[in-house]
Amino acid sequence: MQANKNGKINIALVGNPNSGKSSLFNALTGLNQKVGNFPGVTVDKKTGAATISATLQANIIDLPGTYSLYPKSADELVTYDVLVNPQGEELPDIILIIADASNLKRNLLFCSQIIDLKIPVIIGLTMMDIARKKGVEIDEAGLERELGVPVVSVNPRKNKGIPELKKIIELVTREKQSAPPRDFIDSRALAPELITDIKKVVPVKSDYAALHIAVNHNELYFLNAAQKETISRSVETHQFNKTKVQADEIMQRYARIKHIMRNSVVEADPLQKQLQTEKIDDLLLHRFWGYVILLVIMAIMFQSIFWLASFPMDWIEGGFGALSGWLSDVLPQNQLSDIFINGIIAGLGGIAVFVPQIMILFGFITILEDTGYMARISFLTDRLMRQVGLNGKSVMPLISGIACAVPAIMATRNIENRKERLITILITPLMSCSARLPIYTVMIALVIPNKPVLGILNLQGLVMMGLYLLGFVMALIIAAILKIFVKIKEKSYFIMELPVYRAPRWMNVGTTMLQKAKIFITDAGKVIMVISIILWFLASYGPSKKMEAVSTKYEQLKTAQPDKTEDLNRQEAMEKLANSYAGGLGHAIEPVIRPLGFDWKIGIALITSFAAREVFVGTMATLYSVGESEEDNDATLREKMHGATWRDGRPVYTLASGISLMLFYAFAMQCMSTLAIVKRETKSWKLPAIQFVYMTALAYLSALLAYQLLS
Known part of the structure; x- marks a missing residue:
């Protein structure tokens, strides 16, 4: 086996959903992970580097989970394409199949299909502890003999079996173990002439891969038009009935699996005692108490985001304030130091202060996924989803939307029903994503x-939770309306396997928190830093006549009133900002947004944050830094915003304007990336345009109503 041009072997990680695949991926790669898209599609591509031995490095490709090699969704089609494409860049040197030992019979169907692709295979058995609790005993050596491929038990949650797995990978790489020596079933016998024809058109390694190309050639990304046309003619010539062939194949596989299970697996009496997981589900999936518990869990999560994050946030905010003040004292007063302090440092501080909250949010989400409770949320809300024209499959993208709408919209690709998928895409951005969290926090x-409620809860945390619930409720209302207008009729089914409950893997939680913090700082930070520097320029410079007039005016005032120099410096800075290019832009849109309680500075932030919602905070940090005198450089952003006033002395940020601004950002489509991904998923600008218009109108009207009622 040869390593690729980077000196690494490609290992494809495949398996059924909830089989422990992601856990093993994290155990093998740690923090050496990256997320992108597969070529030509918007499905997540998760890859990571792993050290197998001192002389062997591997590129681990975590493919979307699937129950069989016959794809039913876009995610599964990507897995299929990588495994079947004989000339793909992602073609694996080794396929590592993760099989749930507690549900071995079902997992062996997929394993048997992979074996027949004739690519070197290793089977990793997970959930062995759960299998033993069920009374299932597996003869690993016997199973290995029956399948003809290496079998090793692993527990990635406890880092057990990983060294043994790496040794087997090294052995396979050195070709001491090769591709599976025998077919699991005789694939050629299912369509001999057709398989021969296809092998002449596509250079596949196995008869079974050729059979799959015959079944799905019209959907495969790697086949060109001429190949598809040739295969279609051959399919027609040989009168290939793919439904009958698939049925025959599955029956043959299960007959062989039955034999293997009888020889290698000892199963417990089916009337065994109910598992602990089922007992817990009796409570957590209860028709009444299940929803109560869900709300309690959400309340704890949002209370913690405020309570736990408050300490590091105060330290970071105070640290940046002190740093700005110190730099103002030690650096010479010139344009370079001004852009460094009021552009770069202010923008960096505006983003860094929210890292603790981002980490805590993703930490909780990871714990919910790790324990198995996230899947229960989908099951619990299925009935509610059906009332608005969706089903439980739509819940996972909506929940993912709490992190980011872009991958959440991509996750809708596993929704087979086209109507439900389109509606889910259109409403997912209403879920409050992590980019909105900094805005909510500041406001x-x-x-x-900051006062207690009922002795144990905090009012600020309850308001935060209310904003997230508001997004979910509004998404359901819009879905119910869209159900009337989207005229696609397809039957919808919701089948979900609920994973067993497990203790969270704290190492995985910590890894995820660090990854998300890194992504937030690097991805959002790049945008915010660029916009902060551009804003500094626009806020520091303006039409020369206006700026000169302001300077002349205050020079005369300082000469006439030397005892008021400090106050005059502050007024001069504010007036220069108001007459700058940024100020002109803000004043131009102020008549439109003033009925919402927003001033021209907020108007500038509304425009810049269309690049990314979290830019709002960086924009305000830059504007208030440029607009303040040198004496105020060590003040925090919240202190500067708290002191902001209208021309008549009224505070800008009141309860009415604060609620108005939060509602605007809760509903507005302030994200170019989301619109771009909706266009890619729907292959049209029509739906993104509809989405932008309805969300902007909803945001404006909600903010207007709130401000007029509360002011």
């Missing part, structure tokens, strides 16, 4: 009192 801290 809640400014206008919502």
Whole structure:
């Protein structure tokens, strides 16, 4: 076996959903992971580097989970394409199949299909502890003999079996173990002439791969038009009935699996005692208490985001304030130091202060996924989803939307029903994503009192939870409306396997938190830093006549009133900002947004944050830094915003304007990336345009109503 041009072997990680595949991926790669897209499609591609031995490095490709090699969704089609494409860049040197030992019979169907592709295979058995609790005993050596491929038990959650797995990977790489020596079933006998024809058109390694190309050639990305045409003619010539062939194949596989199970697996009496997981589900999936518990869990999560994050946030905010003040004292007063302090440092501080909350949010989400509770949320809300024209499959993209709408919209590809998928795409951005969290945090801290409720809850945390619930409720309302207008009729089914409950893997939680913090700082930080520097320029410079007039005016005032120099410096800075290019832009749109309680500075932030919602905070940090005098450089952003006033002395940030601004950002489509991904998923600008218009209108009207009622 040869390594690729980078000196690494490609290992494809495949398996059924909830089989422990992601856990093993994290155990093998640690923090050496990256997420992208597969070529030509918008499905997540998760890859990572792993050290197998001192002389062997591997590129691990975590493929979307699937129950069989016959794809039913776009995610499964990507897995299929990587495994069947004989000339693909991602073609694996080794396929590592993760099989759930507690549901071995079902997992062996997929394993048997992979074996027949004639690519070197290793089977990793997970959930062995759960299998033993069920009374299932597996003869690993016997199973290995029956399948003809290496079998090793692993527990990635406890890092057990990983060294043994790496040794087997090294052995396979050195060709001491090769591709499976025998077919699991005789694939050629299912369509001998057709398989011969296809092998002449596509250079596949196995008869079984050729059979799959015959079944799915019209959907495969790697086949060109001429190949598809040739295969179609051959299919027609040989009167190939793919439904009958698939049925025959599955029956043959299960007959062989039955034999293997009888020889290698000892199963417990089916009337065994109910598992602990089922007992827990009796409570957590209860028709009444299940929803109560869900709300309690959400309340704990959002209370913790405020309570736990408050300490590091205060330290970071105070640190950046002190740093700005110190730099103002030690650096010479010139344009270079000004852009460094009021552009770069202010923008960096505006993003860094929210890292603790981002980490805590993703930490909780990872714990919910790790324990198996996230899948229960989908099951629990299926009935509610059906009332608005969706089903439980739509819940996972909506929940993912709490992190980011872009991967959440891509996750809708596993929704087979076209109507439900389109509606889910259109409503997912209404879920409050992590980019909105900094805006909520700043505004809640400014206008919502930090006081206890019922002795144990915090009002600020409850408001935060309310904003997230509001997004979910509005998504359901819009879905119910869209159900009337989207005229696609397809039957919908929701079948979900609920994983067993497990203790969270704290190493995995920590890894995820660090990854998300890194992504937030690097991805969002790049945009914010660029916009902060551009804003510094626009806020520091303006039409020469206006700026000169302001300078002349205040020079005369300082000469006439030397005892008021400090106040005059502050007024001069504010007036220069108001007459700058940024100020002109803000004042131009102020008549439109003033009925919402927004001033021209907020108007600038509304425009810049269309690049990414979290830019709002960086924009405000830059504007208030440029607009303040040198004496105020060590003040925090919240302190500067708290002191902001209209021309008549009224505070800008009141309860009415704060609620108005939070509602605007809760509903507005302030994200170019989301619109771009909706266009890619729907292959049209029509739906993104509809989405932008309805969300902007909803945001404006909600903010207007809130401000007029509360002011």
